[in-house]
Amino acid sequence: MAEQHDVANEREQFQFQAEIQQVLHILIHSLYTHREIFVRELISNASDALNRVQFEMLTNQDVRDPELELAITLEADKDARIIRISDTGIGMTRDDMIKNLGTVAQSGAKAFLQKLGEANPTNSSEIIGQFGVGFYSVFMAADEVRVTSLSYQPDATAWRWTSCGEATYTLEAAERSERGTTIEIVLKEDAEEYAERWKLDQIVRQHSNFVAFPIYSAEGDEKKVLNQRTALWRKQPREVTQEEYNDFYRQTTMDFNEPLSTVHISTDAPVDLHAILFLPSKREQGMMRQIPDPGLKLYSRKVLIQERNEELLPKHLRFVQGVVDSEDLPLNVSRETVQSSGTLRQIAKIITNKITKEIETLAENDAEKFADFWREFGPYFKEGLVTDPGTRSQIEPLLRFHSTNGEGLTKLSEYVERMKEGQEDIYYVIADNVETARRSPHLDYFNERGYEVLLMHETIDSFVISSLRDFQGKKLRSVDDADIAGDDVELEGSLSAATLGQLGDRIKELLGEQISEVRGSKLLRSNPVRLAAPSDDFGRDMDRIRRMMGQEYSVPSRILELNPRHAIVHNLAALLDEPDQAELFNVAVQQLYGTALLGEGLHPNPSELISGVHALIAAATKKQ
Numbered sequence: 103m104a105e106q107h108d109v110a111n112e113r114e115q116f117q118f119q120a121e122i123q124q125v126l127h128i129l130i131h132s133l134y135t136h137r138e139i140f141v142r143e144l145i146s147n148a149s150d151a152l153n154r155v156q157f158e159m160l161t162n163q164d165v166r167d168p169e170l171e172l173a174i175t176l177e178a179d180k181d182a183r184i185i186r187i188s189d190t191g192i193g194m195t196r197d198d199m200i201k202n203l204g205t206v207a208q209s210g211a212k213a214f215l216q217k218l219g220e221a222n223p224t225n226s227s228e229i230i231g232q233f234g235v236g237f238y239s240v241f242m243a244a245d246e247v248r249v250t251s252l253s254y255q256p257d258a259t260a261w262r263w264t265s266c267g268e269a270t271y272t273l274e275a276a277e278r279s280e281r282g283t284t285i286e287i288v289l290k291e292d293a294e295e296y297a298e299r300w301k302l303d304q305i306v307r308q309h310s311n312f313v314a315f316p317i318y319s320a321e322g323d324e325k326k327v328l329n330q331r332t333a334l335w336r337k338q339p340r341e342v343t344q345e346e347y348n349d350f351y352r353q354t355t356m357d358f359n360e361p362l363s364t365v366h367i368s369t370d371a372p373v374d375l376h377a378i379l380f381l382p383s384k385r386e387q388g389m390m391r392q393i394p395d396p397g398l399k400l401y402s403r404k405v406l407i408q409e410r411n412e413e414l415l416p417k418h419l420r421f422v423q424g425v426v427d428s429e430d431l432p433l434n435v436s437r438e439t440v441q442s443s444g445t446l447r448q449i450a451k452i453i454t455n456k457i458t459k460e461i462e463t464l465a466e467n468d469a470e471k472f473a474d475f476w477r478e479f480g481p482y483f484k485e486g487l488v489t490d491p492g493t494r495s496q497i498e499p500l501l502r503f504h505s506t507n508g509e510g511l512t513k514l515s516e517y518v519e520r521m522k523e524g525q526e527d528i529y530y531v532i533a534d535n536v537e538t539a540r541r542s543p544h545l546d547y548f549n550e551r552g553y554e555v556l557l558m559h560e561t562i563d564s565f566v567i568s569s570l571r572d573f574q575g576k577k578l579r580s581v582d583d584a585d586i587a588g589d590d591v592e593l594e595g596s597l598s599a600a601t602l603g604q605l606g607d608r609i610k611e612l613l614g615e616q617i618s619e620v621r622g623s624k625l626l627r628s629n630p631v632r633l634a635a636p637s638d639d640f641g642r643d644m645d646r647i648r649r650m651m652g653q654e655y656s657v658p659s660r661i662l663e664l665n666p667r668h669a670i671v672h673n674l675a676a677l678l679d680e681p682d683q684a685e686l687f688n689v690a691v692q693q694l695y696g697t698a699l700l701g702e703g704l705h706p707n708p709s710e711l712i713s714g715v716h717a718l719i720a721a722a723t724k725k726q
């Protein structure tokens with residue numbers, strides 16, 4: 103960091119870190135829409151600073167000006183084109199200023215740059231809100247910014263940070279007698295509207311209504327409060343409208359989609375608990391937006407003690423957003439020991455049950471909405487089931503799968519109710535996607551009998567099956583299981599056992615170690631071949647996962663079953679006695695095997711099939 107002394111003014115000049123310079127350059131030169139969000143960013147910083155000093159006062163006796171009102175004050179001087187945003191928060195020392203306002207402490211600015219590199223920004227407010235370039239956004243609207251601050255530490259002195267948002271900033275000693283920070287913004291000429299009081303007031307109401315500390319708009323001695331301030335979660339649910347919940351959600355999460363569902367808990371027994379929890383409607387909020395970080399805001403008696411508490415909900419519910427507040431949490435707990443509090447565990451149990459109930463109700467009452475939810479968040483539940491067997495009883499009733507029963511999703515208990523007489527197991531097929539699963543040759547036999555088959559298609563489904571193993575005493579069984587008995591009756595139009603044996607031998611000779619065996623099938627009806635896996639091959643689903651994850655993968659050796667009634671199989675048998683057709687025979691067999699692998703999601707490189715298709719087309723179009 104380059105430091106230059108200006109002896110006369112005792113003013114030191116510093117260079118911004120390279121990444122910050124880049125961020126500033128983009129903010130100043132490229133982003134013009136929604137510039138007003140800088141107000142929200144600065145108020146949010148002020149609110150954080152107030153939260154932090156409030157917390158310090160609970161745990162540390164030595165705080166400067168303990169009697170100061172915790173508040174934010176806005177002032178505007180239209181003629182001078184200046185606005186001032188002041189807070190009585192934690193303040194900053196000289197070192198804090200260098201660290202916080204000159205270097206990229208957070209990964210936010212880096213992620214911001216990366217995302218800008220990937221896409222064309224159209225909505226700066228979304229980008230900035232998401233990536234936390236926070237403070238620097240002020241330079242979209244400012245010619246110059248002066249930050250004057252006095253830290254809460256009793257022996258600290260006041261400092262001023264000044265910058266025009268180009269490559270450098272300066273630091274100098276300042277006069278300030280009260281704890282806190284004032285950000286003075288000299289607006290660009292084309293941004294003078296923000297120095298209009300009504301405009302500033304409107305921006306605050308729109309974006310910062312739920313800040314927990316009063317935000318005053320001041321003019322001389324006159325002051326008025328702009329924000330609503332009553333903690334929404336402290337109200338009775340019947341007093342709050344859905345619109346207020348949605349506004350609260352938007353302002354606290356920066357997600358511009360409406361939440362899918364809102365849960366408001368207000369109770370004083372067995373513990374005092376006030377919480378507003380949201381199920382987001384989307385996992386990712388559009389291309390430019392990140393998945394919200396996991397964790398709930400945790401308040402004790404209206405004091406924010408943890409920005410993101412991850413202990414309150416099990417991992418599979420980590421997408422839930424919201425606020426939890428309780429009078430029963432000890433106030434002087436440190437952030438580290440809050441986890442071990444018994445009250446916290448009690449609260450965690452209550453909210454986990456409430457959220458689980460909410461999701462169950464959604465599933466029962468609104469299948470369509472639930473299907474959307476499940477598409478977004480189903481993988482979280484499946485992962486929970488796999489990684490934490492203790493959650494099985496919570497997750498099992500929510501599990502939904504596609505099935506051959508129809509287009510919609512089904513739950514396991516419904517499947518069991520629909521099981522046919524004589525059907526002992528729950529059948530499933532796994533493929534790369536639902537459509538491929540529906541076309542699986544394994545289904546021939548099951549469709550004919552009216553046995554329903556679950557269609558699994560997500561990477562994690564293989565793990566889900568090995569975790570579940572059974573449901574209501576019924577085994578989960580893959581339709582590719584080589585031990586499924588099938589029909590012993592000789593079906594009309596079948597090749598003779600001898601011919602089938604001959605054909606099998608030739609195919610085995612040709613495919614060699616790629617397959618373990620060739621045999622006639624008792625299950626195939628309209629498809630020519632299938633690849634069956636031995637029942638005791640427990641690793642078989644892992645092969646598919648290795649391929650999907652791009653890990654080292656070798657094609658597993660399966661049993662190739664032939665449909666003795668299928669025209670292709672008959673034709674191949676007829677080619678056995680024609681030596682000059684050996685080439686065609688070979689291509690056809692390789693191709694049958696290759697497409698069978700493809701359907702199973704086991705082909706290492708599907709494009710290899712193209713040359714075989716061409717060879718077959720050439721043969722089929724040849725003039726006889």
Ligand SMILES: Nc1ncnc2c1ncn2[C@@H]1O[C@H](COP(=O)(O)OP(=O)(O)OP(=O)(O)O)[C@@H](O)[C@H]1O
Binds near residue numbers: 146192194202234
């Ligand atoms: N009013 C303030 N009082 C005290 N410290 C502040 C204030 N404003 C900013 N800071 C300090 O400067 C840091 C950088 O602020 P910036 O807005 O860039 O990032 P952030 O607040 O950490 O993240 P976000 O972008 O999500 O707001 C803050 O983390 C804080 O330490």
